[in-house]
Amino acid sequence: MEYRDVRTEVTDMKIENSKAQMRKGVLEFVVLQLLQSREMYPSDIIESLKKARLIVVEGTLYPLLTRLKNAGLLDYRWQESPSGPPRKYYSLTKKGNSFLAELRLTWNELVESVNETSKNHTK
Amino acid sequence: MNKTISINIGGRIFNIAEEAYQKLEKYLNTLKVYFSGREGGDEIIADIEARIAELFDERISTSKQVITPGDVDEIISIMGRPEDYMDDLDDDSTQESAAGGGNTSRRIYRDPDDKVVFGVCSGISAYLGWDPVILRAAFVIALLVYGTGPLVYIILALIIPKAKTTAEKLRMRGEPVTVESISKKVRESFKSVNDDVNEFGKRHAGSKKDLQNFGKRLVKLLADLFEGLVDLLRVLGRALGKIIGIVFIIAASFGLAVLVASVFGFDSIFVIRENGAAVDDQLVHWLGAVTTDPRELRMLFIGLVAVVLVPLIGILLTGISLFTKYNGLSGLTAIVLLVVFFVGVGLIVAVGISTSRDFATRASLTDRITPLEACADTLVIDVLDLGHLDRTWKVKFDDARFYYSGRTTGWDDDTTDARMYGENQLTIEDGPRGSEFQLRMERSSRGGSQKQALENAEMIEGRYRFTGDSLKIFPYYSLRTDAKWRSPRLEYVLSVPLNGVVYFTPASKSFIYDIPNVTNTYDRDMVGHHWLMTNSGLECTDCSGDHDRRAGNRD
Numbered sequence: 001m002e003y004r005d006v007r008t009e010v011t012d013m014k015i016e017n018s019k020a021q022m023r024k025g026v027l028e029f030v031v032l033q034l035l036q037s038r039e040m041y042p043s044d045i046i047e048s049l050k051k052a053r054l055i056v057v058e059g060t061l062y063p064l065l066t067r068l069k070n071a072g073l074l075d076y077r078w079q080e081s082p083s084g085p086p087r088k089y090y091s092l093t094k095k096g097n098s099f100l101a102e103l104r105l106t107w108n109e110l111v112e113s114v115n116e117t118s119k120n121h122t123k
Numbered sequence: 124m125n126k127t128i129s130i131n132i133g134g135r136i137f138n139i140a141e142e143a144y145q146k147l148e149k150y151l152n153t154l155k156v157y158f159s160g161r162e163g164g165d166e167i168i169a170d171i172e173a174r175i176a177e178l179f180d181e182r183i184s185t186s187k188q189v190i191t192p193g194d195v196d197e198i199i200s201i202m203g204r205p206e207d208y209m210d211d212l213d214d215d216s217t218q219e220s221a222a223g224g225g226n227t228s229r230r231i232y233r234d235p236d237d238k239v240v241f242g243v244c245s246g247i248s249a250y251l252g253w254d255p256v257i258l259r260a261a262f263v264i265a266l267l268v269y270g271t272g273p274l275v276y277i278i279l280a281l282i283i284p285k286a287k288t289t290a291e292k293l294r295m296r297g298e299p300v301t302v303e304s305i306s307k308k309v310r311e312s313f314k315s316v317n318d319d320v321n322e323f324g325k326r327h328a329g330s331k332k333d334l335q336n337f338g339k340r341l342v343k344l345l346a347d348l349f350e351g352l353v354d355l356l357r358v359l360g361r362a363l364g365k366i367i368g369i370v371f372i373i374a375a376s377f378g379l380a381v382l383v384a385s386v387f388g389f390d391s392i393f394v395i396r397e398n399g400a401a402v403d404d405q406l407v408h409w410l411g412a413v414t415t416d417p418r419e420l421r422m423l424f425i426g427l428v429a430v431v432l433v434p435l436i437g438i439l440l441t442g443i444s445l446f447t448k449y450n451g452l453s454g455l456t457a458i459v460l461l462v463v464f465f466v467g468v469g470l471i472v473a474v475g476i477s478t479s480r481d482f483a484t485r486a487s488l489t490d491r492i493t494p495l496e497a498c499a500d501t502l503v504i505d506v507l508d509l510g511h512l513d514r515t516w517k518v519k520f521d522d523a524r525f526y527y528s529g530r531t532t533g534w535d536d537d538t539t540d541a542r543m544y545g546e547n548q549l550t551i552e553d554g555p556r557g558s559e560f561q562l563r564m565e566r567s568s569r570g571g572s573q574k575q576a577l578e579n580a581e582m583i584e585g586r587y588r589f590t591g592d593s594l595k596i597f598p599y600y601s602l603r604t605d606a607k608w609r610s611p612r613l614e615y616v617l618s619v620p621l622n623g624v625v626y627f628t629p630a631s632k633s634f635i636y637d638i639p640n641v642t643n644t645y646d647r648d649m650v651g652h653h654w655l656m657t658n659s660g661l662e663c664t665d666c667s668g669d670h671d672r673r674a675g676n677r678d
Contacts, residue, residue: 057201057204058201059154059202059204059205059207059208060203060208062171063163066167066170067162070163084135085134088170088173
């Protein structure tokens with residue numbers, strides 16, 4: 001019951017925008033996480049993200065990768081592909097690693113505090 | 124049967140249906156607009172194109188070799204439109220590199236769509252929300268204020284970037300840069316073209332085919348003619364260019380040599396003394412006639428040199444470019460030269476404005492010179508010879524001729540200092556009965572006020588000498604170079620009593636001016652004759668018939 005009330009309040013503040021903001025922060029985190037384990041090229045990343053239902057359109061990924069690369073968190077190398085022209089394989093840099101570690105910390109804290117507050121409220 | 128187009132995307136070649144191609148192109152253009160001006164925008168586009176190529180590849184097989192519009196639609200929905208992107212959605216949370224994102228902050232750009240010169244005024248106006256006419260008028264008015272307008276304009280044009288992309292154009296106006304607003308803008312501009320084309324098509328629907336055929340033939344003919352003409356001109360032009368180039372180089376070099384000589388004198392170094400008087404035979408010396416203020420003198424000097432130097436350098440570089448392959452007059456050089464030129468114009472105008480105030484009013488002084496008691500009934504009017512006057516420059520200036528001389532001998536103090544000279548005049552009036560010959564010297568000059576004008580007039584020096592029965596007049600008045608040249612005038616008025624006789628020597632022709640006489644004889648015909656003052660004016664006593672030319676139209 002209370003859940004519904006909260007929702008109607010929130011719609012006034014452009015719910016879509018808030019959702020997008022949240023997802024956006026998470027997306028960056030997830031991409032870095034994916035790349036920590038292994039090098040991937042954009043289509044691989046998209047596949048994983050789609051499976052996790054984190055992105056709707058693929059176009060979102062490219063500006064993000066470029067931004068992270070320009071920030072020095074990612075690096076890429078060209079690798080020949082079995083079919084067609086060479087592909088860009090992205091990997092995490094040192095800086096990216098420590099950045100990710102920090103994000104993970106923040107994420108855990110966030111999850112905790114969100115759970116905490118929602119518990120208190122819904123009770 | 125359908126037409127296909129072969130495209131290269133992401134380094135691969137695909138055959139694509141025409142309709143699909145148009146769809147894809149439109150989509151990619153939307154993306155390009157969206158990412159333009161953003162850090163790494165080109166890279167993002169390249170990545171997206173590579174991905175599209177991959178997706179195309181998945182849709183191609185031996186049985187289906189052409190990309191269809193359906194494929195493109197599918198791919199667009201996979202890749203998404205910029206509106207669907209999550210990245211850089213909002214302004215408050217995106218940091219540093221998101222400069223090209225979706226914020227609405229205005230920036231100044233030059234507006235290439237509404238420009239008179241470089242679009243500076245319209246760009247700034249768009250930023251401020253003004254009507255560009257206001258700023259344009261302001262710049263034109265600023266032209267009058269020491270010529271600063273063009274200078275400021277050029278500097279602004281260099282600093283302010285041109286709005287190249289639609290995003291930049293929107294930002295110039297402060298409209299939020301969203302894909303919708305960009306599309307709206309793009310659609311608007313396309314629509315107007317489209318409408319025009321449609322309109323034309325409707326009007327000429329019937330005769331379209333004929334028109335097209337005829338048009339094609341005509342265009343081809345004109346193109347052939349034009350090509351032939353261009354070839355001919357190219358050959359002629361190359362030869363002519365070389366010749367013009369050499370002429371330009373020689374002319375400019377000569378001009379530069381003259382400029383250097385007049386700036387530095389032929390053997391001295393340019394110095395302006397504190398009192399504004401300059402030394403020796405230099406350009407600066409001559410400028411003393413305009414102003415004696417050292418600061419203005421310097422401004423005028425630099426201004427004049429800049430204004431003369433720039434065209435000379437321009438001509439020289441053009442000559443070099445024409446003669447050799449080396450392009451001497453590049454954009455930057457041209458801009459620098461223009462700036463220097465306008466600075467020069469500004470300086471000259473500044474001094475000109477300040478100097479023009481000195482011409483506000485005219486005042487005159489009259490010196491009555493003692494009656495010429497000693498002289499006989501006949502007064503001989505002759506030229507006073509003070510020796511050689513070296514006319515270095517001769518300039519017609521404000522209805523007086525203006526001579527400048529650096530080397531004069533014979534002026535009473537025998538100085539070799541530079542002086543400025545102007546021609547003076549002698550006229551004759553009838554004096555009262557029974558009086559003596561009388562000479563008046565009327566000096567006048569302009570000045571900022573009556574007092575200044577009088578001061579300036581007092582600087583005018585004239586020379587005359589009575590020797591027995593003759594009046595000798597030096598044909599030039601003189602000013603020292605520390606005096607200002609404010610349209611000085613010197614007129615001698617000789618009052619001749621009734622029954623007095625004057626005789627003009629042939630040499631006096633150079634300064635007698637508009638002398639009234641009963642026969643309306645020209646001044647030049649009056650010399651060499653005796654003239655008797657009668658009740659009605661001067662009458663020639665020894666003119667033979669052929670000398671007594673009348674000028675009917677003369678008062």
